[in-house]
Amino acid sequence: MKQLQDAILKYGNAVNEHVLKVDAFLNHQIDPTLMNEMAIDIIEHFKHKEIDKVVTIESSGIAPALMVAYQLNVPLVFFKKSTSSILNGECYQSHVHSFTKNIDYILTASHDYIHADEKILFVDDFLANGEAALGAADIIKQANASMVGIAIIIEKSFQPGRERLVTEGYDVYSLARIKKMAAKHIEFIND
Amino acid sequence: MKQLQDAILKYGNAVNEHVLKVDAFLNHQIDPTLMNEMAIDIIEHFKHKEIDKVVTIESSGIAPALMVAYQLNVPLVFFKKSTSSILNGECYQSHVHSFTKNIDYILTASHDYIHADEKILFVDDFLANGEAALGAADIIKQANASMVGIAIIIEKSFQPGRERLVTEGYDVYSLARIKKMAAKHIEFIND
Numbered sequence: 001m002k003q004l005q006d007a008i009l010k011y012g013n014a015v016n017e018h019v020l021k022v023d024a025f026l027n028h029q030i031d032p033t034l035m036n037e038m039a040i041d042i043i044e045h046f047k048h049k050e051i052d053k054v055v056t057i058e059s060s061g062i063a064p065a066l067m068v069a070y071q072l073n074v075p076l077v078f079f080k081k082s083t084s085s086i087l088n089g090e091c092y093q094s095h096v097h098s099f100t101k102n103i104d105y106i107l108t109a110s111h112d113y114i115h116a117d118e119k120i121l122f123v124d125d126f127l128a129n130g131e132a133a134l135g136a137a138d139i140i141k142q143a144n145a146s147m148v149g150i151a152i153i154i155e156k157s158f159q160p161g162r163e164r165l166v167t168e169g170y171d172v173y174s175l176a177r178i179k180k181m182a183a184k185h186i187e188f189i190n191d
Numbered sequence: 192m193k194q195l196q197d198a199i200l201k202y203g204n205a206v207n208e209h210v211l212k213v214d215a216f217l218n219h220q221i222d223p224t225l226m227n228e229m230a231i232d233i234i235e236h237f238k239h240k241e242i243d244k245v246v247t248i249e250s251s252g253i254a255p256a257l258m259v260a261y262q263l264n265v266p267l268v269f270f271k272k273s274t275s276s277i278l279n280g281e282c283y284q285s286h287v288h289s290f291t292k293n294i295d296y297i298l299t300a301s302h303d304y305i306h307a308d309e310k311i312l313f314v315d316d317f318l319a320n321g322e323a324a325l326g327a328a329d330i331i332k333q334a335n336a337s338m339v340g341i342a343i344i345i346e347k348s349f350q351p352g353r354e355r356l357v358t359e360g361y362d363v364y365s366l367a368r369i370k371k372m373a374a375k376h377i378e379f380i381n382d
Binding site: 023024028029030031032033035036058059062063066067069070073074075076077078080109110112113 | 214215219220221222223224226227249250253254257258260261264265266267268269271300301303304
């Protein structure tokens with residue numbers, strides 16, 4: 001998506017080969033108009049799929065996912081990141097290791113908001129190793145719902161996330177795919 | 192705001208005199224249409240004010256705040272909750288004690304996204320003791336910006352938050368004001 005690539009080139013900060021900071025429009029400050037344009041693009045890609053619910057992960061997924069859910073007129077559920085397991089039996093949980101931040105967390109969702117047979121579109125800000133998306137997929141499986149698609153704002157295509165998700169059979173759509181990075185240098189894959 | 196009061200009565204869970212769970216439409220699952228309606232109401236209230244930027248706090252403030260920022264066509268900045276101080280000198284920080292959750296955190300915002308003289312509308316999901324809003328106000332003061340208004344989705348009017356903010360001179364607008372609660376019972380203040 002050209003507007004997003006332009007925003008990444010103009011406002012993104014490629015710190016090194018692995019770290020891209022987009023605090024200017026996605027991860028700290030948010031450009032609502034860009035969120036809306038991205039949502040239009042995501043919905044166009046998945047227009048042939050039936051979608052009952054949008055799911056994302058707090059915090060940075062919420063803004064783009066909300067715009068998608070608003071336009072589709074379906075609820076949004078954001079999965080929470082917890083540092084410890086919750087033992088009350090009312091939550092789905094999945095262990096996630098973030099290679100990017102080198103932290104572990106428990107992805108958590110209440111039984112009340114993911115139901116059997118729901119068709120879910122997962123939206124997230126970054127795809128690198130795919131751990132977060134696979135954790136979300138695990139929760140959706142636990143609920144006997146189905147993940148009909150995965151929409152990613154920025155994919156680090158030089159990391160194995162996409163391949164892992166595609167191997168699992170998921171339909172992955174990324175708005176910007178980064179082929180390689182270095183300090184102050186970003187190259188995209190243009191399909 | 193009637194639609195919000197209706198949603199609170201229908202989907203909210205008053206656990207006891209102090210705890211109201213609105214995970215069904217705000218804090219875990221989000222109703223995007225309601226977020227949009229709430230944003231329209233907030234903007235109507237503050238229509239005579241100049242607003243350069245919307246600020247909120249992660250995670251549950253992001254959805255309503257994004258809809259406000261989108262309609263006003265201004266950026267949204269979400270302040271982050273950190274468990275420890277960041278010592279790199281690039282962030283504004285303010286210590287917040289949450290009486291509701293009985294935890295302390297450091298509210299954090301980069302110098303890059305709050306600027307001197309900006310006119311800021313603060314939007315948050317709950318107002319109880321006012322600690323979070325006062326923390327946000329502290330950061331906005333540190334940046335020499337000004338907080339032109341505070342929009343709250345649900346105010347627990349039986350707690351001192353509103354009074355503390357009004358005493359400090361802030362224009363506080365709450366979409367739903369809860370006079371008192373008990374298990375399964377909620378009474379509103381209707382202005």
